[in-house]
Amino acid sequence: MRRFLIRLAALSEKETLHMLRDPQVVYLALGLPLVLVLLFGYAVSFDVEDVEIAVVDRDHSAESRGFIQRLDESDAFDIVVALETEAEVEPLLRRDEVKAALVIPRGFAKSLLRGEETRLQLMMDGADGATARIALAYAAAIGQAETEDRMADAIGGIEPPVQARVRTWFNPRMESAQFVVPGLVAVILAVLAVLLSALTVAREWERGSMEQLFATPVDRLSVVLGKMLPYVALGLLQFVLVLTLGAWLFDVPVRGNFVVLVVAVTLFLVCVLGQGLFISMVTKSQQVATQIGAVSAILPSLILSGFLFPIENMPPLLQMIARVVPARYLIVTMRAVLLQGRGFEQVWPSLLSLVAIGAVIVGVTTMKFERRLD
Amino acid sequence: MSAVVADALERSFGEVRALDGLSFEVAAGELYGLVGPDGAGKTTSLRILAGVMKPDAGAAYVLGRDPMSTDEVVRSSIGYMPQQYSLYGDLSVEENLSFFSKMFCLDRATYRERRERLLEITRLGRFTDRRADALSGGMYKKLALACSLLSRPQVLILDEPTNGVDPVSRRELWALLFELVEEGMAVIVSTAYMDEAERCHRVGLIHDGRLHVEGDPTALLADFREGHGDDVTFEDLFLSVVREAA
Numbered sequence: 001m002r003r004f005l006i007r008l009a010a011l012s013e014k015e016t017l018h019m020l021r022d023p024q025v026v027y028l029a030l031g032l033p034l035v036l037v038l039l040f041g042y043a044v045s046f047d048v049e050d051v052e053i054a055v056v057d058r059d060h061s062a063e064s065r066g067f068i069q070r071l072d073e074s075d076a077f078d079i080v081v082a083l084e085t086e087a088e089v090e091p092l093l094r095r096d097e098v099k100a101a102l103v104i105p106r107g108f109a110k111s112l113l114r115g116e117e118t119r120l121q122l123m124m125d126g127a128d129g130a131t132a133r134i135a136l137a138y139a140a141a142i143g144q145a146e147t148e149d150r151m152a153d154a155i156g157g158i159e160p161p162v163q164a165r166v167r168t169w170f171n172p173r174m175e176s177a178q179f180v181v182p183g184l185v186a187v188i189l190a191v192l193a194v195l196l197s198a199l200t201v202a203r204e205w206e207r208g209s210m211e212q213l214f215a216t217p218v219d220r221l222s223v224v225l226g227k228m229l230p231y232v233a234l235g236l237l238q239f240v241l242v243l244t245l246g247a248w249l250f251d252v253p254v255r256g257n258f259v260v261l262v263v264a265v266t267l268f269l270v271c272v273l274g275q276g277l278f279i280s281m282v283t284k285s286q287q288v289a290t291q292i293g294a295v296s297a298i299l300p301s302l303i304l305s306g307f308l309f310p311i312e313n314m315p316p317l318l319q320m321i322a323r324v325v326p327a328r329y330l331i332v333t334m335r336a337v338l339l340q341g342r343g344f345e346q347v348w349p350s351l352l353s354l355v356a357i358g359a360v361i362v363g364v365t366t367m368k369f370e371r372r373l374d
Numbered sequence: 375m376s377a378v379v380a381d382a383l384e385r386s387f388g389e390v391r392a393l394d395g396l397s398f399e400v401a402a403g404e405l406y407g408l409v410g411p412d413g414a415g416k417t418t419s420l421r422i423l424a425g426v427m428k429p430d431a432g433a434a435y436v437l438g439r440d441p442m443s444t445d446e447v448v449r450s451s452i453g454y455m456p457q458q459y460s461l462y463g464d465l466s467v468e469e470n471l472s473f474f475s476k477m478f479c480l481d482r483a484t485y486r487e488r489r490e491r492l493l494e495i496t497r498l499g500r501f502t503d504r505r506a507d508a509l510s511g512g513m514y515k516k517l518a519l520a521c522s523l524l525s526r527p528q529v530l531i532l533d534e535p536t537n538g539v540d541p542v543s544r545r546e547l548w549a550l551l552f553e554l555v556e557e558g559m560a561v562i563v564s565t566a567y568m569d570e571a572e573r574c575h576r577v578g579l580i581h582d583g584r585l586h587v588e589g590d591p592t593a594l595l596a597d598f599r600e601g602h603g604d605d606v607t608f609e610d611l612f613l614s615v616v617r618e619a620a
Contacts, residue, residue: 010477017465017469022464209462211421211458212454212456212474215424215522217446217479371426371444372428373426
């Protein structure tokens with residue numbers, strides 16, 4: 001055991017020296033997170049704001065003007081033009097001058113006053129399905145609020161006994177960055193860890209140092225773990241960097257236990273570093289390892305992790321594959337801890353999954369690592 | 375008992391038959407030269423004896439044990455210096471030595487003592503801070519030799535140690551090998567230089583993965599001269615063996 005630790009420490013120290021003396025690694029390790037955070041934080045947005053809308057007010061009543069004002073005051077819509085007839089709407093939609101149009105029919109105010117059912121027509125450009133869906137939900141919510149206010153007025157200032165109101169917790173303004181940054185941590189760590197670790201073993205094969213290493217009594221597990229440890233440290237540094245940027249630029253909160261996050265990130269790093277080392281050991285070439293590493297890191301952590309697309313909506317086969325994607329468990333944990341303020345009691349199943357995946361990857365990598373030349 | 379035994383070693387790489395039943399033995403305190411043209415199987419046989427490659431058939435023994443063993447005693451008893459550059463180029467002389475000493479788990483005092491001695495005999499003492507990549511060919515090889523001697527091995531396996539090394543460093547390296555042999559070490563060295571082959575206690579001429587001629591180089595040359603006149607050199611002997619084999 002003592003010999004194992006001496007060798008492990010020496011291998012880690014050597015790997016750290018390689019890392020520090022290779023400026024590319026430093027640039028990649030600290031530059032890429034910065035670029036990705038800025039790119040994803042600012043460019044990838046699921047927020048719907050200022051949807052250009054045309055209004056056709058055929059009623060010209062105080063009530064219809066009130067409703068239009070309510071619409072205009074919301075952040076979601078931006079009234080760009082008021083039209084006289086419905087026929088004018090279609091050309092505007094076709095020319096992409098507006099994304100939506102609201103038609104208030106004649107007799108709107110009268111129906112309201114009589115307490116009859118009143119219908120408004122909202123036309124939406126469905127080409128951008130995601131935006132359309134969210135904008136529709138906003139419009140429905142505005143309509144709902146209007147209805148509730150009218151009901152309250154009708155029964156004499158008393159609030160209606162049952163009200164349906166949607167309230168989003170933990171990320172009340174539904175800001176994308178708060179949702180994206182935790183997921184981004186997983187993507188950045190996965191990409192860098194797989195790439196850097198895939199390079200390290202392949203480099204030893206290419207440079208011939210593996211042959212000299214095999215001539216010593218070093219055991220396989222020491223080599224695997226010795227290569228991993230410095231990159232775990234680097235990964236934690238990147239994690240802190242991304243989180244700091246997220247908090248500073250996008251007000252991403254850290255509500256829960258920071259220790260849980262560190263544990264989750266460390267376990268996750270063991271999984272993805274193991275993945276990189278495995279690729280490197282099988283391919284033995286830096287170039288091939290980089291390519292396979294990039295694809296195998298980016299695709300699952302971006303698509304099968306629940307970062308961009310909900311896993312529940314995927315076909316059963318993909319859902320099964322997603323069960324072994326470590327990024328999924330890190331993202332769940334990150335969101336739970338950062339946004340919901342959860343702790344070990346709630347996220348332990350995810351941590352346990354990471355332990356299991358990591359143990360399998362490290363085990364397989366160590367077994368696959370043969371102490372001999374082909 | 376022979377320190378090193380290669381017993382009918384066979385090894386192929388795809389269609390290429392690198393070793394075809396190669397056998398030889400080396401005793402303790404003997405300097406054995408493995409001589410052959412490029413592609414004769416020198417590197418493959420040395421890799422198998424050093425325990426970094428597995429033979430397809432046949433067996434290798436170092437001090438009676440399988441050299442592939444990861445046993446500390448076995449590994450520490452074999453010093454191996456590969457032909458290709460195989461140290462860490464971005465680490466300094468000192469860092470390389472220290473790293474390999476830790477792979478053999480030498481304690482600090484032992485390491486310090488051996489380091490002093492190795493730096494002295496390799497004359498690398500002034501260059502301990504220099505990165506391995508920045509060393510000249512000769513100095514690099516000396517550092518590789520120093521690293522392979524850290525565990526005080528009983529068997530030293532050197533694959534073309536003087537390839538790309540200037541004449542002065544070559545002479546120094548060989549002087550060092552004789553010192554080690556005198557201390558009782560079994561040394562196997564592959565070489566393409568005939569003058570080096572002649573300095574070995576025994577040589578094995580190999581071609582196409584087989585041993586063709588083996589013996590004391592002086593005696594071999596004397597025998598060869600009987601049939602070919604006194605002007606022939608060891609190189610002529612070598613070329614004639616290669617021609618006959620082909």
